[in-house]
Amino acid sequence: METLAQFGDGGPGPWILLFPVIWALVIGGGITLLRRTVWRGRRGPGWPTTVADNSPITVLGHRFASGEIDEDEYWRRLSVLDEQFGRTGKGGAA
Numbered sequence: 724m725e726t727l728a729q730f731g732d733g734g735p736g737p738w739i740l741l742f743p744v745i746w747a748l749v750i751g752g753g754i755t756l757l758r759r760t761v762w763r764g765r766r767g768p769g770w771p772t773t774v775a776d777n778s779p780i781t782v783l784g785h786r787f788a789s790g791e792i793d794e795d796e797y798w799r800r801l802s803v804l805d806e807q808f809g810r811t812g813k814g815g816a817a
Contacts, residue, residue: 780804 783804787797 780801783792783797783800786792787794792800
């Protein structure tokens with residue numbers, strides 16, 4: 724009966740089992756690399772929000788967009804927030 728490990732007769736021996744393991748490590752490493760770099764920015768709605776989404780300037784913008792405050796109040800409050808958080812430029816653009 725011929726076996727995989729025909730080492731004495733000139734066959735590949737047990738080292739042939741190492742190649743599928745190497746390929747599995749290469750594929751697994753490639754997927755891990757892609758998940759850590761390329762796919763990192765593609766987070767769906769299930770991911771928690773960041774701190775920047777809950778900043779006072781963002782909340783103020785949402786209130787202005789929804790009509791809770793008018794334009795004069797928006798600019799007045801934004802100028803105070805810009806001074807407090809050290810942002811420059813009109814509208815808080817850095």
